[in-house]
Amino acid sequence: MFPETPAAAAALSVGTRFCSPALLNHSVRSYLWGVMYGTAHGIAFDDELYYVSALLHDIGLTEPFDSHRLPFEAAGGHLAWVFGVAAGWPAARAARAEEIIVLHMRGDVSPAADPESHLLQVATSWEVVERRPEEFPPDARAEMLARYPRLGFDAEFVACFEDQARRKPGSAAAASVSNDVAGLMAVNPLQVHISA
Template identity: 75%
Template sequence: MITIPDTPATAAALAVATRYCSPALLNHCIRSYVWGAMYAAAHAIAFDDELYCVAALLHDAGLTEPFDSHRLPFEEAGGELAWVFGVAAGWPPERADRAREIIVLHMRDDVPAAADPEAHVLQVATSWEVVGRHAAEFPAPARAEVLARYPRLGFGAEFLGCFEDQAGRKPGSAAAASVRRDVAGRIAANPLEAHPA
């Protein structure tokens, strides 16, 4: 089983996510790291593990009440929080900006692994998590192991509620575009939603 890398920055990011995310959203963020690392290993994609882990753990912080901006799309608000986090963790501003960029890009058009491996891996992981894209990349035994350790806890319904809320308040956002493209139906059809708990 892939585990979160043991660095001061990843430990701090996990503490932040644990404090501010609901249990379902926290497990989603952890699973996003695990799925992404699993996918990268299977495809020999070299990536910065600590940077990716911090981005994965904080990528949905903009959906939480304390960090939900009334103007910015959630991924931009979360990206700015990640920049502040990175600098506070002692990272150079350029590294903190990479965490911001990865989080913003995870809601944009597909990024090739060669152009930005961390953003690509987060896109694959989160699109699998939310709407079931790339299902062939994650065989049943791996799914069962990850979900047993980090259960969904009603994640699909909670996440849909977050996106519908974002869409109502921020109609020009990527979340709103997802709602218009039937994210509700795609979440319901995600094979991960069929897993108990």
């Protein structure tokens, strides 16, 4: 189900050590939603690279790796580069993990141009603000939430984004707060499923 490589195992260890259980489950779900979507659409992607990027994509929201100057995705991307090089990846591969994490908070990337970034964008936007609900059927949602429950992810995530917005008013997180990420999350089918 998950890539069985030293880098993948290390990414899970880092996520487990530094992310809350809710944020870690979100990261794992983001990987799995992306794989589900990619498989359904015949999108070829680098599984290890996508897994590491998904596991580390929100690490910049955690207290140990938060930057008071950089948007969380930039801080997390820098950490992913360091992680990749330390895992023995060539610098260019480590830079790809950094790029994927940064791009997940930017405008849409096509699967042809960058499949891993596209998958992370699709997965995280579904997880957070209900984009493309038709891609994720109710039975898959129920199974995913049973295996990797939200554990209060919505409230924790909104609080993190509101904190980012206060300190980094020009960031993508601040734009999300201005665009009512809290309201969108409140009606997300994944949250509604839990509340029902």
